[in-house]
Amino acid sequence: MNQPDPPKRAIRFLEWFCPPALAEGILGDLYEAFDQDVERMGVKSARRRFTWNVIRFFRPGIILRNNYSLTFFNNNMWSNYLKIAGRNLVKRKMYTVINAVGLSIGIAFCMLIFLFIRDERSFDKFHSKSASIYRVEEKSYDTWDRDAEQPYFYSAWLQTGLRDAIIEDIPQVKYATRYSGSNNVVVQYESKVFSEPLTFADPDFFSIFDFKSLSGNRDTYLSEKHDIVLTRSIAEKIFGSDDPLDRQLTITLNGENLQVTVTGVIEDAPANSSLDYGMIVRQENRPYFERNLSNWQSFNTPTFVELYENADPDDLAPGLDGIVEKYMAESIARDKEEYNIAEDVEMLTYHLTNLEDIHLDTDISWTRSSDPQHTYVLGGLALLILVIACINYISLALTSSAGRRNEVGIRKAIGARRSQLITQFSVEAVLLALLSLIISIVLVYLFLPNFNDFTGKGIELDPTTVLVMTGTGLLVAGFIGLLSGSYPSLYLSGLNPISVLKRLSGRVKAGFTRPLVVLQFAMSGLLIICSLIMLRQMNFLTSKNLGYKQDQVVVMNTNMGYNEQSSRIIETLRQTLTQFPEIEAVSGTSTSFNQGWSRNGYTIDGEQKSAYVYAVDHEYIPTLGIELKEGRNFTALDSNMVIVNEALVRDMGWENPLDEYLNWHEDSLSQGSKVIGVVQDYHFLSLEQQIEPMLLQNKTEAYAHLTTALIRIGSDNIPAAMDIVEQNWKKIAPDKPFDYSFLDEDVARQYEQYKRWTNIMTLATGFAILISCLGLFGLAGINAVNKTKEIGIRKVMGAESWNIFVMMNKQFILLALVSFVLAAPLSWWLMRKWLESFSYSIEIGWDVFALSIVIGLVVALLTVSYHSVRATLINPAETLKYE
Amino acid sequence: MNKAYLGEFEELVLTMVGILGEEAYGNAVVEEIEKQLEREVNLSAVHVTLYRLEDKGLVKSEMGGATSTRGGRRKRYFAITNAGLSLLRDLQENRIKLWKLLPDLKFSNL
Numbered sequence: 001m002n003q004p005d006p007p008k009r010a011i012r013f014l015e016w017f018c019p020p021a022l023a024e025g026i027l028g029d030l031y032e033a034f035d036q037d038v039e040r041m042g043v044k045s046a047r048r049r050f051t052w053n054v055i056r057f058f059r060p061g062i063i064l065r066n067n068y069s070l071t072f073f074n075n076n077m078w079s080n081y082l083k084i085a086g087r088n089l090v091k092r093k094m095y096t097v098i099n100a101v102g103l104s105i106g107i108a109f110c111m112l113i114f115l116f117i118r119d120e121r122s123f124d125k126f127h128s129k130s131a132s133i134y135r136v137e138e139k140s141y142d143t144w145d146r147d148a149e150q151p152y153f154y155s156a157w158l159q160t161g162l163r164d165a166i167i168e169d170i171p172q173v174k175y176a177t178r179y180s181g182s183n184n185v186v187v188q189y190e191s192k193v194f195s196e197p198l199t200f201a202d203p204d205f206f207s208i209f210d211f212k213s214l215s216g217n218r219d220t221y222l223s224e225k226h227d228i229v230l231t232r233s234i235a236e237k238i239f240g241s242d243d244p245l246d247r248q249l250t251i252t253l254n255g256e257n258l259q260v261t262v263t264g265v266i267e268d269a270p271a272n273s274s275l276d277y278g279m280i281v282r283q284e285n286r287p288y289f290e291r292n293l294s295n296w297q298s299f300n301t302p303t304f305v306e307l308y309e310n311a312d313p314d315d316l317a318p319g320l321d322g323i324v325e326k327y328m329a330e331s332i333a334r335d336k337e338e339y340n341i342a343e344d345v346e347m348l349t350y351h352l353t354n355l356e357d358i359h360l361d362t363d364i365s366w367t368r369s370s371d372p373q374h375t376y377v378l379g380g381l382a383l384l385i386l387v388i389a390c391i392n393y394i395s396l397a398l399t400s401s402a403g404r405r406n407e408v409g410i411r412k413a414i415g416a417r418r419s420q421l422i423t424q425f426s427v428e429a430v431l432l433a434l435l436s437l438i439i440s441i442v443l444v445y446l447f448l449p450n451f452n453d454f455t456g457k458g459i460e461l462d463p464t465t466v467l468v469m470t471g472t473g474l475l476v477a478g479f480i481g482l483l484s485g486s487y488p489s490l491y492l493s494g495l496n497p498i499s500v501l502k503r504l505s506g507r508v509k510a511g512f513t514r515p516l517v518v519l520q521f522a523m524s525g526l527l528i529i530c531s532l533i534m535l536r537q538m539n540f541l542t543s544k545n546l547g548y549k550q551d552q553v554v555v556m557n558t559n560m561g562y563n564e565q566s567s568r569i570i571e572t573l574r575q576t577l578t579q580f581p582e583i584e585a586v587s588g589t590s591t592s593f594n595q596g597w598s599r600n601g602y603t604i605d606g607e608q609k610s611a612y613v614y615a616v617d618h619e620y621i622p623t624l625g626i627e628l629k630e631g632r633n634f635t636a637l638d639s640n641m642v643i644v645n646e647a648l649v650r651d652m653g654w655e656n657p658l659d660e661y662l663n664w665h666e667d668s669l670s671q672g673s674k675v676i677g678v679v680q681d682y683h684f685l686s687l688e689q690q691i692e693p694m695l696l697q698n699k700t701e702a703y704a705h706l707t708t709a710l711i712r713i714g715s716d717n718i719p720a721a722m723d724i725v726e727q728n729w730k731k732i733a734p735d736k737p738f739d740y741s742f743l744d745e746d747v748a749r750q751y752e753q754y755k756r757w758t759n760i761m762t763l764a765t766g767f768a769i770l771i772s773c774l775g776l777f778g779l780a781g782i783n784a785v786n787k788t789k790e791i792g793i794r795k796v797m798g799a800e801s802w803n804i805f806v807m808m809n810k811q812f813i814l815l816a817l818v819s820f821v822l823a824a825p826l827s828w829w830l831m832r833k834w835l836e837s838f839s840y841s842i843e844i845g846w847d848v849f850a851l852s853i854v855i856g857l858v859v860a861l862l863t864v865s866y867h868s869v870r871a872t873l874i875n876p877a878e879t880l881k882y883e
Numbered sequence: 884m885n886k887a888y889l890g891e892f893e894e895l896v897l898t899m900v901g902i903l904g905e906e907a908y909g910n911a912v913v914e915e916i917e918k919q920l921e922r923e924v925n926l927s928a929v930h931v932t933l934y935r936l937e938d939k940g941l942v943k944s945e946m947g948g949a950t951s952t953r954g955g956r957r958k959r960y961f962a963i964t965n966a967g968l969s970l971l972r973d974l975q976e977n978r979i980k981l982w983k984l985l986p987d988l989k990f991s992n993l
Binding site: 006022024025026027028029030031032033035053056057059061062065 | 908909910913925926927928930931934935944946950952953954956957958959
């Protein structure tokens with residue numbers, strides 16, 4: 001009679017939790033009850049009742065009778081798993097190395113990304129009161145670029161008078177400080193001259209923020225108008241090891257000298273602070289402070305407030321609206337009338353953003369803010385590399401499983417359960433992942449400086465960071481160990497011991513490896529295509545003809561401010577320097593490339609127009625080699641004339657531009673400046689932007705000061721020429737630092753961020769290719785071993801080496817091709833998105849894809865060839881002699 | 884000396900072990916309780932109680948011989964110890980003593 005059996009699973013469960021001494025008696029009783037149940041109510045119900053009864057045994061009265069908790073696991077088996085895993089790692093060195101390299105790079109990437117995210121999120125959180133510190137912002141109706149979809153304009157730059165108005169009118173505000181500028185100014189101490197960043201703030205700055213004081217009495221910082229607080233690094237630079245307190249410094253602000261007294265030193269702004277201050281002086285010292293204070297039309301400084309602890313920022317809205325009403329009602333009404341804006345439109349409102357949210361706020365531009373998208377991109381890259389590494393492990397484990405089958409068969413035959421085998425293989429994977437973790441920590445140590453460079457961060461490895469990082473690494477390692485171990489272990493443990501031991505099935509069919517390799521290659525392909533396109537775009541940006549000659553031009557700021565004196569000194573410099581044959585030309589401009597811009601709005605015939613305005617002298621166009629389309633250049637004697645670009649001519653719709661006048665500074669007395677020339681459009685802004693209307697103007701009273709000299713060097717001996725410039729500058733302006741850069745570098749700096757991402761992308765691609773090639777190398781090796789006999793027989797039958805080589809490589813080439821077909825559309829889509837951020841970009845042509853495929857194929861072929869060549873060259877007598 | 888305290892169910896199981904004599908194992912106790920008292924008890928509860936009684940020294944256990952039924956598992960036989968027996972006897976005497984102190988109300992309200 002065929003006895004029905006109780007459910008096995010339930011029995012195993014009972015055996016797992018029940019103390020062995022008791023298990024037999026209990027199980028026997030359960031069996032007995034089961035047999036009775038079968039007779040009474042049928043097999044199904046009996047089985048159900050059996051399971052239920054087992055579950056009822058899972059109670060403290062039984063479980064707690066276990067002598068020690070470790071009997072939950074089988075200790076002996078675990079030590080055996082570890083031993084076997086270790087032996088396997090040592091025995092199959094090549095796979096261990098391939099996998100460890102891949103996994104450790106993957107884990108290292110993950111840890112770096114984790115550090116990156118952690119740093120991003122740590123921004124500004126170190127202030128003890130950060131939760132009640134807010135940045136005030138304006139949301140104003142944009143009368144300049146009228147756009148129905150985005151009619152509003154957001155900015156953190158506010159009126160100078162706002163700070164005092166807030167203190168006066170809003171009771172919830174405890175402290176408020178303006179915070180503007182970190183531009184470099186000239187600082188003199190005794191006979192030494194420095195150029196250091198200067199910040200204008202209010203004394204409340206030190207009450208609101210926690211930046212650490214190093215010397216001086218924090219409570220009296222900036223209590224006098226001519227006090228200055230230095231940062232540690234600037235104090236060390238100026239005073240060395242001397243005590244800086246109470247020393248006198250001279251700073252030059254907008255051409256005027258100002259005596260200040262050092263009253264304190266604070267720590268430098270940490271890398272994760274949104275406020276990146278330099279030396280700090282009172283707002284009252286800012287140029288045009290008095291004028292700005294009463295001018296509610298000029299938005300020129302950010303403002304921070306600290307609220308009382310229990311104040312709700314939403315409650316400030318009425319007070320802020322009151323300030324708008326009180327100071328700006330008139331001008332708002334005027335604007336509405338002038339620009340025909342509906343009565344109910346809110347022209348200007350103030351809002352608050354918490355200090356902690358500033359960093360990832362992309363609506364309002366701020367010096368150190370960052371786009372959360374960067375985090376996603378980096379995370380995506382790390383994930384890609386990790387997946388590629390995991391696939392290596394899986395496909396290598398599957399393809400090489402032939403050697404493990406006997407072990408599985410024997411283990412099963414002597415009673416190993418499937419779950420035990422799964423555990424055993426998982427232990428192997430996790431052990432490998434942990435090994436990789438150690439390597440990856442070393443990698444992080446090595447690569448962190450480069451990573452900081454690439455991402456523009458200053459992450460340091462302090463003990464907490466290392467601890468947290470190792471924790472993350474441990475999690476990632478454990479997770480990927482289990483993940484990549486799971487499929488091979490499921491597959492291997494599912495082998496039938498009888499057929500394995502009787503050698504019924506010849507070759508292991510691990511069909512799943514192919515899709516995995518395709519996936520892996522598709523990912524690498526994606527990265528290859530993307531980085532190729534990015535590299536090309538960068539190359540395009542840096543080599544595109546910008547419409548002017550940017551090489552061998554020295555850009556030197558006079559550091560004298562925006563005034564007549566600065567213009568005159570450039571003239572003097574020209575007269576001196578042009579005597580030397582090494583110097584080709586010297587010209588002056590109000591703003592050099594990538595050092596900002598100024599844009600004037602003006603109304604002509606009731607229509608609002610705007611143009612970028614540059615004050616230049618008569619040497620500007622020849623010095624930069626800008627092409628004149630029509631008319632003539634300025635002469636040294638011209639005044640109040642303009643040269644415009646073609647875009648402006650189009651914008652104005654002029655037929656004969658040389659007959660026109662342009663009233664760009666809305667002079668009510670005259671018809672404006674005469675247009676004397678038209679220059680060909682050149683890229684005075686970065687290539688992210690279209691060429692907009694622009695004018696060059698010369699000696700228009702009060703508008704045409706030159707601040708920067710552009711010096712074209714004629715000889716190839718740049719150091720010698722620089723010496724000449726420096727010596728003469730020292731003679732002409734002994735109290736000003738020699739502060740220069742090269743024009744082509746300035747221009748290239750506009751694309752620094754893109755360059756950075758291209759670098760990261762290239763690096764990730766490099767690693768991805770490396771890891772997938774290692775994997776491919778391993779696969780090809782196993783493949784060659786599996787086919788040794790086949791090759792031997794083929795050679796005996798007369799196959800040429802060439803045929804065998806083709807046979808060995810055929811499938812890999814096919815896989816690589818399929819992968820690229822999969823990767824191409826996705827990368828095309830991604831890169832189109834990226835290129836949209838440039839006004840001038842390359843076309844994504846078929847050649848990029850072709851080139852990527854060629855690169856991929858060549859790399860793949862080179863990788864597999866080692867094995868196929870070896871397999872091809874082997875003497876068939878060697879491989880077949882045992883048959 | 885304080886006598887070990889026994890719960891109602893413990894006392895019941897201990898009694899059954901005594902009644903069953905040589906044939907006392909988990910399932911038998913369950914069946915005996917069912918038979919004598921028509922009370923459904925759970926096997927796991929009986930087992931847990933038996934082990935607890937064993938801890939207290941009121942019963943002792945040993946494994947029986949191999950069987951072909953019961954999935955090949957041996958039975959764990961329990962036998963009442965002298966301590967167990969004397970405890971049962973004490974309990975019984977105490978109960979009778981108390982019973983006798985009860986006033987004659989037995990039938991009055993029925």
